[in-house]
Amino acid sequence: MTDDAPELRASDADRERVTEVLRDALAEGRLDMEEFEERLEATYKARTYGELTPITRDLPAPGAPPAVSLNKPPAVSGSWAGRIVGGEGSSSWAVAVMSGFQRKGRWTVPKRFNSFAFWGGGEIDLREANFADGEVVINCIAIMGGMSVIVPPGVEVVMRGIGIMGGFDERDHDASPDPGAPRVIVTGFAFWGGVEVQHKVTKAESRRLKEERRQDELDRRSARHELHAARDDWHRERREQREEWRRERRERRRHGDR
Structure with a gap:
């Protein structure tokens, strides 16, 4: 996607790339479930690059290095x-x-x-x-x-x-x-x-980390479920729209024949 041509029509692949960024952001805790659902709905309603770009403007791209190293939490002054x-x-x-x-x-x-x-x-x-x-x-x-x-x-x-x-x-x-x-x-x-x-780490810390990983996995599963459900709803709406357009064309042709 590009900001240089915001009026260009977005493709299904463009929407999928945006949903991937949203799903990663949910799993990393950058978005809560409510924000994720709102942006996901906006993604599938977007028709142009100009409508898609703001959805992930404040989120890092997939694979981008974090601004702060996440390998080890910074030491708290005086902790030792x-x-x-x-x-x-x-x-x-x-x-x-x-x-x-x-x-x-x-x-x-x-x-x-x-x-x-x-x-x-x-x-x-x-x-x-x-x-x-x-x-x-x-x-x-x-x-x-x-x-x-x-x-x-x-x-x-x-x-x-x-x-x-x-x-x-x-x-x-x-x-x-x-x-x-x-x-x-x-x-x-x-x-x-x-x-x-x-x-x-201590057993208590190990249990805490294990619980965090379990919760992260549950969040990812929930995000995937929401993503698939939203995608299915979007495709269903498109099918219904196409069917409606076909009915309208048939009606126009029938009235035109008369």
């Missing part, structure tokens, strides 16, 4: 400052010998946390933890066992462990940590075992 509390940690070590241990939930990570696992395993979960310092060390010794260190997104992780017939591994390394987020250094030794770092 409230979790770097200083002082001593609430737990400074953990041991598992032919068994297991967990450190998770609300706890304070000390400047240095030491852990040891022999024929066992451990989980050190920092997602809901506070931090005694802006930089903490998690020291892991795993002998024929394994440990998992779970950190929230936005935290910088530095791996400095040594593995012999074992290894230290970080999943989904976060290359752009949040400003002011703590720095976690994972060090230690693994023999016939392993230490793994995972970046994961």
